[in-house]
Structures are given as C-alpha cells and as structure tokens.
Amino acid sequence: MNTLRPTSTTRLVSVRYDGLVPYTLVMLVVVLLPLLLPNFLLMQVSTALTFALAILGLNLLLGFAGQVCLAQGALFACGAYTTAILVAQGGWPALATLPVAAIVTALAGIVIGLPALRLGGLQLAIVTFGVAVLTPQLILKFDRLTRGVTGITFDPPAPPTWLPLGPDLWLYALCVVATAVCTVLALRMTRGDSGRALQALRDNPLVATSLGVDLVRTRLAAFAISSAFAGLGGGLFAILNGYVSPQSFLAGRSIEILIGAIVGGIGSVSGAFLGALFVVFVPEWTAELSPALGGLIYGVCLIVLMLVARDGLVGLAKRATPVMFLLARKGLTSRPATTAPASHQNQEISS
C-alpha cells in the first residue's frame, strides 16, 4: 500500500514518526492527564473516550469499508441499555456486562448491515439515519424492559480494594484500557490482508469479489466489529453516568458521532480521538463563550473547519507538522544571525 503513496513529504514524516515516539507521547499524556485535570474534566475526557470508541467503529466502516452507517448512536444506545439492564435488573457486575454489550450490539449491527449488502451509499445512509431517529421511540415503546422516560439508574462499579484509585480515576482507567484494546484491534484490522480486503471492497466491489474477497462475509464482519466498538463505548458510557435514558440517545447522537468521525479525519485511527475530543469539548466551549450564540458559533466552526481542512484534523496536523518544522528550523538558523552582530560589536569594542 505504501508504494502507492508517492508524495515524498508524507513518506518522510511517517518514517520520522513511525518509531516509538508517538506511543511514548500518548502514554505520557494518558498518565499525566489524571494528575493535571480536575475530576470533572477527567470525567469528560472519559466520556470523550467512550465516544471515541463509537467514532473509531464508524471510522473503520466509513474509511476502510466505505459503508455509511448513521445509526452509530443507536448502536451506542444498544450497548448502554444492555449494560444498564443487565446490571440493574439482572444483578450482574458492571464490568462483566461490557463484553455482552459488545456482542449484543455486534449482532444488532449485523442486522443493520444486512441491507448494506444491497443498498448504495446514500440510500444506506438515509435508512440507517431512520434507525437512529427511531431509537428513542423504540426505547419508549419497550418500557417494561427499559423503564421508558424515567430511564435506568444503577451504581457505577467501585474500584477494587487492592487498587488505590478514586472512583473517577478507576472509571478513567477502565475507559483507557477499553480504548487501548479497541485501538490495537482496529490497527490490526486496517493493516495486513484484512485491511486490504476491506479497502478493495470499498474501492471496487466487483473487482474485489472477482479476486476472491467474500463480499457478504467481509462487509458483515466490518459492520459487526464497528458495532461492537460502539456497543462497548455505549456500555462504558452507561457505567460512567450510572444512568441511561432515551434523552441521551436522540438522533443528534448519531450525527454527533458522524461529525466526530469526519472532523477527526476518516480512515485514520488517531482521527477518531481528535474527533471525539472535538465533539465533546468544542460545543461546551462555544456555549461558555456565549450561551445564546453557542450553537451558531459551533455550526459556523464546523463549516469553517471543513473549508480549511477538508481531510479533517489529522490531515490538518499532517500538513501543519512539516510547516512547523520549517518554522522551527528557521527560528534556529535565525538565532545565530541575530546574535552574530552582537558578537561582532563585542569584537569591535574589544579591538
């Protein structure tokens, strides 16, 4: 795949950064965040991580499989409700529900993915968006299981006694571990033959199938994994809040996840995290800036961002890094230039 990317700058940058540096940096940030941030902000970062899982799933689907699923918020809700129902009504320990949430949501995702075998991109987008709009209504309809408008409240899991962590920190750690696992899975999936099969299917299904890629299996697998990520994120979201209600899963949630995926940068794993941080924090900042105009500023922000950075924040960062390096190098070379006259003067004085 790399041979198909002829631009020299990206090659250079990727060579320079593909070492251990980014991983150490990420680790450093992950460890430092709880020390630097107040609890409230830490919870928000955890929330952003749960969204990042859903966005990562959508990213795989959209960027690598080329399938548009606007029902990601619905799948998120599916995971959240699975966890909440199992904990509150089944008496399960919260952590044990997470794999179940992922599996149940993966099954739901396969059901949603079935029409994708036949529908084109736009049609699939509209149908899945319909599912997203329908979700809160479905939750209300099955109120015996979901307790309708009132929602389900349950106790978030306490940290194990052998770990000296506060509850917020424990939840943060949970989110970090889950995200790390999913990130590794996503990276494994997008590289190697499975990633190539996905991309081949995206670029030309006809050629891909004639080369032996199983369209049905690969597409449904992409849907299942993407949904499992969303379900896991949803389960964690439920645990973080200790509460689920239909209000948290309106159609806007799916749109938010879509915006996060695209703003972050489609087809890139790190983009999912940037996108999640964007959709969690930027609306809050704009609302703080001006409570009345917050929504307007956010909307304009989105438009301007897309005008400036079509390929998302990751693309922007990629283009910005060489420029920054150039600037930094210029700064370094210009510093001797500014000091040189001074030394010259000194010489004059001494002479």
Place this chain on the structure above:
Amino acid sequence: MQLLIQQIVDGLAAGAIYAALALALVLIFGATRIVNFGQSEIATFCAFLAWQLCEWGMPIALALAVSAILAFVLGAALFQLVVRPVSRASVETVVVVTLGLFLAFQALCLWLWGADQRTFPALFPAGGWIVAGVRLTAYNMGVLGVLCALALSLAALFRFTRLGLGLRAAAADVDKSTIVGIRVDGMLMLGWGLASVVGFVAAVLVAPRLFLSPIMMAPVLVYALAAATLGGWTSAIGAVVGGLLIGVAESVGATFLPFIGSELRLLIPLALTLAVLLLRPQGLFGQQMAVRV
C-alpha cells in the same frame, strides 16, 4: 371505509408537505450531487422572516413574496460562500458542511426568535367541505393545490424554458456544459436559490398546521429524506410520489396497525422505504447512480 378514505386524504395533505421539502432536496441533489441536510432549517429561517414581516404590519401576501425573494438570495449566497468552495471535496466534507448549516440556522432561529411557539397567520380559510362523509378541510386542499402548482411550474421550467435546459445541462455534465457556453456556476447557484424557495414553501405550509418554532421542520426533514430516497434521488416526480406515498402510508398505518400507535409512526416510512429499496435499490423513479457517498 369512510375512515380509510379520510386517513388517505389527511395523509395526502401531510405527504404534500414532505413532498415539497423532498423536491427541494432533489433539486439540490440533481444540481450539485449534495444532500443538503440544512435545507429544513434554512426554510424555517425564511418562514420566520415572513412571520416577522407580518408582525411588522406587512400584508401576508407581500410578506410571503418578499421572504421568497430573500430565500432565493439566501440559497444562492450560501452556495457561493459555503458550498462552492467544497464542491470538489469528498462527500464526507460536504456532509459536515451541510450539517453545520443545519446546526447554525437552527441556533440562529433560536437566538433571534427564541424557543417559543408562534402562531403563523392562516393561509387558507378555516372551513371545509364534507363529501360522502369525508371531511375535506380547506387547509388540506390548499396544501395539495400548492404542491400541484409547485410541481407543475417546476416541471414547466425544466421542460420548456431555455433556462431549464441550462440548469439540466449544468447538472448533467459540468465540463461539457462549460464548453457549449453555459455558465455552470451561475446555473448551480440558481438551482440552490430555487431549492431554497421550494423549501420555504414547505415551511410556510407546515407552520400553520403546527406552530412556528425553530425545531418544527426537523421531523419533516426525516420524512422528506425518506421520500426523496423512496422516489429515487434523481427524479422530481419520484420526490412528489414518494412524499405522498409516505404521507398516506403513515396516516393509514398509524390508524389501522394497533402495535404502531403514535410512538412508532416513524417506523412506517422507514419500513416502506427499506422494502422498496430492497426490491429496487435505486428507488421508484431513480436511475442507477454511479456515485458513492
């Protein structure tokens, strides 16, 4: 039987509104291959403008005319300022831009006019007729009449005028149209302006039925998207037929299927669209498309 016919008539009137907004969506999709998610909110904004003009003492007919012109200018300006710069970008980028339009205009309406519901002046007399036990309100008939007029005038524009030919050519092939001397950008701008006016008509038809509020068109957008998909995105007739079909199916289904009730009303257009798409992936009147979203 009477109940069934009554539900069909009511459904047709609701469907006419979906069809009007779907027409606007299809116009823009035809011109620029973009699904404009902001359409409904831009329309709401223009309806609010009309209401404001009425409040300031302008007669309703004049207020509507002025707002329609403003809607046209707004649609054209949005195309120039926001859409044209990204028209060659990937579909995802454009989607976020139109979603941004949706959010921005909804917030703008909220900011300017607040979340309160306003009463929009009635466009049609309150009365109605009873024919063979079926109640035909003047409002319902008026909405259907407006949709017919809208669809026919658009059809005439595209079919019989030089301008319509230019619009169709610009939508079909940018490069070849440029070669034969059509100002493609001007045509696309015109298309966006027209669509904005059509959306405005839809909003003005909705406003008296419910109340005028910043969020009144968002549900209509969902139905209109379903209608446009059902009809096939490339066909204006499809949008009208799809809208009417969805209106009728929703109204009849919600009455006669006890499980659906009022909560799951939305399931009907969704199921209908899905069923049609599974049989005919390009939609009822659509042509096989070679674009990917």
